[in-house]
Amino acid sequence: MTLLVTAPLDTPCRPGHPGHMGMASLDGGLTVLATDAVFRSLFGRTAAEVCGRHLHDLLLPGTAGSLGRRFAELAEGGPDRFTDRVIGVPREGEPFRADLTGVSVHGSGQLPDAPAYLIALCPDDAPDPTAEHAPPPARTRTLLSPLDARILEGIAGGTSNLQLADRLYLSRQGVEYHVGRMLRQLRVTNRAALVARAHSLGMLAAGTWPPRVLPQFVKEPRTKSARTDRT
Structure with missing residues (x-):
């Protein structure tokens, strides 16, 4: 469903990104009822794929924690x-x-089933639909080796170092070495902070269990021929 309602929401986007504010209406349970085209484009989804979903399903876990209280x-x-x-x-x-x-729009419309809330989503780096953009260079992202990614997924799922060692055919010291390397790479001091930091960087897929590191944060393994060329 396309959002056609005009509502008292005049919050501008950050300077430099005018006109890229996506809007959606929600019911009292924060289920998406209707959206505009910009909102859908931000998530790369059609109206049928967005409407009927809970707002939290579209956001990274941990960043949406206070929203329920704010809407209440x-x-x-x-x-x-x-x-x-x-x-x-x-x-x-x-x-x-x-x-x-x-903003709350409950009771502001003529229909008894009018949306309870209207939201505006203004991204920091909204794409310009009239321009072509190259993907961000890999160096702007933290990249993990395939093995480190599997270890991070295990840690996020509550797996101990000993269990990871057995699962990945490593020694316990080998797992601890890889965990320590990731702690230094992400500049954190313990396993809990490592998982929190990975979530904040968007490295772990949202709404997925067991946890999964997104492919764009994993280095491509070198092929045998590539290793041979270096020797």
């Missing part, structure tokens, strides 16, 4: 709007950081 405050007559920082997860490509502004 709107429903209870608190501030007339709020703006929170979130990370959106498109169907394909990199997660994106954005400002999400919400």
